[in-house]
Amino acid sequence: MANDDTPVWFITGCSTGFGRELAKAVLERGWRVVATARRTEQLDDLLEGHGERALKLRLDVTDHAEVVASVKQAETRFGRIDVLVNNAGYGYLAAIEEGEDAAIRAQFETNVFGLADLIREALPGMRKRRSGNIVNYSSIGGLVSFGATGYYHASKYAVEGLSESLAVEVGPLGIHVTLVEPGPFRTDWAGRSIVESKTVIDDYDATAGARRRQTRERSGNQPGDPVRAAEAVIAAVTAKEPPLRLLLGAPALDLAYGKLDKLRANFDAWKDTTLGADYPEHQKKA
Numbered sequence: 001m002a003n004d005d006t007p008v009w010f011i012t013g014c015s016t017g018f019g020r021e022l023a024k025a026v027l028e029r030g031w032r033v034v035a036t037a038r039r040t041e042q043l044d045d046l047l048e049g050h051g052e053r054a055l056k057l058r059l060d061v062t063d064h065a066e067v068v069a070s071v072k073q074a075e076t077r078f079g080r081i082d083v084l085v086n087n088a089g090y091g092y093l094a095a096i097e098e099g100e101d102a103a104i105r106a107q108f109e110t111n112v113f114g115l116a117d118l119i120r121e122a123l124p125g126m127r128k129r130r131s132g133n134i135v136n137y138s139s140i141g142g143l144v145s146f147g148a149t150g151y152y153h154a155s156k157y158a159v160e161g162l163s164e165s166l167a168v169e170v171g172p173l174g175i176h177v178t179l180v181e182p183g184p185f186r187t188d189w190a191g192r193s194i195v196e197s198k199t200v201i202d203d204y205d206a207t208a209g210a211r212r213r214q215t216r217e218r219s220g221n222q223p224g225d226p227v228r229a230a231e232a233v234i235a236a237v238t239a240k241e242p243p244l245r246l247l248l249g250a251p252a253l254d255l256a257y258g259k260l261d262k263l264r265a266n267f268d269a270w271k272d273t274t275l276g277a278d279y280p281e282h283q284k285k286a
Contacts, residue, residue, distance in 0.1 A: 006053075008078045010034040010071070012061055012118065013088030015042035018137065018182070018226055022085060025230040027054060034074040034081070036088075061088050061114025062106075071121040083237055084122045085135045086115040089155075093215060094197030095208035096150045103195060104151050111155035116162060123170070130174040133237050136163045140183045140252040144259045147204070148211035167244055176242040180233060183252030185224030224249040 009026045013019035015037040023035045027050050035043050036059035047054040055077050059070045074081055089111040092103060119134060126132030141149060142156035160179060167177035196212065229248050236246045247253050267274070275284050 004079070006031045007082040008032045008034065008074070008080055009083040009085060010036070010074050010081045010122065011085040011087060012036050012059060012114075014046065015039060017087075018180075018185070018229060019085070019087040020046060021226040021230040022087070022233055025227075025234060029234075032078055034070070034078070036070060059088075061086075061118060062109040064117060067114070067117045067121055071118070075125055080125055080129060081122050081132070083133045083135060084118060084126075085137070085233075086118055087135075087137045088114065089137060090195060091149060091152045091215075092195045092197070093148050093208075093212050094151065094199070095148060095201060095204040098197045098199040098201055098204065098208065099151055100197050100199060103197065107151055107195075108155050108158070111152075112158045112162070115159060119166065123175075126170070126175050127173055132175045133242060134163075134166065134170075134175065134177045135233065135237060136177070136179055138163070138179045138181050140181050140247070140255050142179070142181055144255045146211055148208035148215070164244070176237075177244065178233075178236055178242050179245045180236075181245060181247045181252055181256070182229060183224055183247075183249035183255065184218065184222035185226055185229060185249065223251065 009023070009031060011019050011023050011026075011033060014023045014035040019035075019037075023033050023046060026033050027047075030053070032053045032055075033047075033050075034055045034057060035047060036057045037043055038058065038060050040056050040058045043056045047056055055074060057070045057073060059066050061067060071081070090107070092099075092107045094100070094103070115136060122132075122134070126134075136159055138159045139152075139156045141153050142160045145153045163177050163179045170177065194215065200209070202209075232246065232248055236242050247256055278284075
């Protein structure tokens with residue numbers, strides 16, 4: 001039986017990829033894990049041999065009743081949740097005009113609303129203890145946009161905005177928030193987990209169409225290692241001052257710096273027009 005002082009990690013989407021490797025790394029440290037997935041049989045080999053330190057739960061993050069029940073079961077079993085990891089999510093390939101309403105809404109139900117639902121359920125316990133970490137998996141796609149993934153970007157930009165506000169609100173209560181922003185990694189994101197619009201418009205072949213093809217072709221050949229990603233997340237969470245943002249992989253860092261440069265160039269180019277929009281008495285000199 002693990003010592004009651006060992007941290008308790010609640011991780012969504014543990015059947016594959018980032019969630020699975022993170023759960024494995026946490027268990028290897030002798031800590032406790034609540035591993036969740038829609039198909040719990042996919043967790044059996046992951047949790048084998050870890051006894052009472054591991055709790056396997058079925059969880060579809062879009063099902064509010066399951067969200068409530070899973071948090072309650074975790075707190076009943078282990079007494080608390082120290083680290084909530086919102087990892088469950090997936091991609092959707094479609095030019096904006098090609099987007100299908102039901103698929104778009106389903107994307108947001110998982111990537112945004114399910115994440116927010118879990119946060120609301122876990123926060124009362126964290127507030128009571130005045131401690132905790134909330135780790136929200138975003139993406140470099142939460143900072144930088146490409147063709148064919150506009151709706152996915154929109155969901156991750158939403159996670160970014162929500163997390164920034166959350167950090168302001170819960171920081172004074174002793175709770176840390178970290179956004180994880182991976183670049184391309186060898187997970188199932190671009191493989192069997194990806195959803196594609198059945199609508200294809202020829203006019204977008206050189207933009208969204210090209211990105212669709214590139215996404216399929218690079219699946220399994222991405223530079224990012226999910227095992228090393230798990231170690232990076234643990235390092236961030238256990239740091240004295242956990243970062244608000246954790247970029248993962250060289251492509252993510254390069255793209256993020258490039259976005260910063262483009263933003264500054266845009267702002268500088270239109271600075272006079274920007275400042276001229278105020279009432280004259282409030283205008284600053286360019």
